[in-house]
Amino acid sequence: MIKIKFSPFPVLKTERLNLRQLTNNDEKQIFLIRSNENMAEFLNRPLCKNIEEASNFINKINALIANNECIYWAVTLKGNPKLIGTICLWQISTKEAKAEIGFELLPEYQGRGIIQEAVKSVLDYGFNKMNLSAIEGEVAPGNIKSIKIMEKFGFKKINEIRENDSIDVEEGRTVMYSVIKQI
Numbered sequence: 001m002i003k004i005k006f007s008p009f010p011v012l013k014t015e016r017l018n019l020r021q022l023t024n025n026d027e028k029q030i031f032l033i034r035s036n037e038n039m040a041e042f043l044n045r046p047l048c049k050n051i052e053e054a055s056n057f058i059n060k061i062n063a064l065i066a067n068n069e070c071i072y073w074a075v076t077l078k079g080n081p082k083l084i085g086t087i088c089l090w091q092i093s094t095k096e097a098k099a100e101i102g103f104e105l106l107p108e109y110q111g112r113g114i115i116q117e118a119v120k121s122v123l124d125y126g127f128n129k130m131n132l133s134a135i136e137g138e139v140a141p142g143n144i145k146s147i148k149i150m151e152k153f154g155f156k157k158i159n160e161i162r163e164n165d166s167i168d169v170e171e172g173r174t175v176m177y178s179v180i181k182q183i
Contacts, residue, residue, distance in 0.1 A: 002097045002131045006065050010129065012073065012121045019073035019087065019118060021065070022058045026074055029083035030054040033104055042140040064090075071125075075105065075118050084109045087118045089126050089135070098134040099126060103146075110145070119153055127181045136178045147177070155179045 012019035022030070033039060034048035034057065048054050064070045070090035074083040085105035092099040101122065105115050126132045137155060139146045155177035 002094050004068050004092065004094065004130055006068055006071050009065065010071070010125060012125060013078075014117045014121050016078055017114065017117055017121070018076045018078055018081075019121060020076065020081075022061055022072060022074050022083075022086075024055060024058060025081075026083045027051050027054045027058060029074075029106075030057060030086075033086065033106060036107070038107065039104055042143040042146070071130075073118075073122070075103075075114065077114075085115065085118070087115070087122050089122065089130070089132075091136075096134075097132050098136060099130070099132055100136045100138060101126075102137070103149075116149060116152065119149060123153060123179070133181050134178050136176055138174050138176050141173065141175050147175075150177045150179075153179060154182075 009021040011021070028051065031048050031051050031054035034045075034054060037047065040047055048057070061070070061072045065072060070088055070092060072086060072088040072090070075085035075087055076083055085103065087101070087103040089099040089101055101119070103115050103119060103122075123135060126135050135155075136158075137146070137150050139150070141147075156179070158176050158178045
């Protein structure tokens with residue numbers, strides 16, 4: 001069993017990025033991400049309809065962080081506080097010492113290695129600061145970009161999940177990937 005505490009909030013820095021806590025100033029960028037039909041293609045969530053929903057989402061996430069239920073970062077470029085994506089560890093099991101990773105990046109920033117840089121930093125945080133033994137990722141089989149990112153970091157396919165409310169609504173299935181802490 002692991003103990004987690006996200007206060008003070010763990011700001012992560014990489015060569016090009018700052019990963020920081022969401023603020024109410026991020027509501028427009030969160031709205032852009034959560035209302036983008038292309039970005040939602042592989043996600044089972046309703047599109048965000050207005051700024052108020054985006055603001056409510058930020059408040060919900062920050063409450064979960066305060067309760068140590070998940071950790072959720074705004075991805076920003078160094079020198080620019082504007083949110084360009086998000087990355088999180090959620091579905092945290094303190095008993096099993098594992099969590100699930102999730103990430104998204106605005107389309108105009110994709111293909112530049114930004115999410116790879118963020119994933120590397122979050123995996124390091126999860127394994128070395130939270131003492132997780134495994135990090136998983138659930139993905140629709142058609143989400144090739146996310147699968148390639150996970151595979152780059154040693155995630156292996158562990159099973160296929162068939163559910164009525166799965167992420168891949170058309171095919172009715174998702175795939176679970178996992179990476180184990182290297183000792």
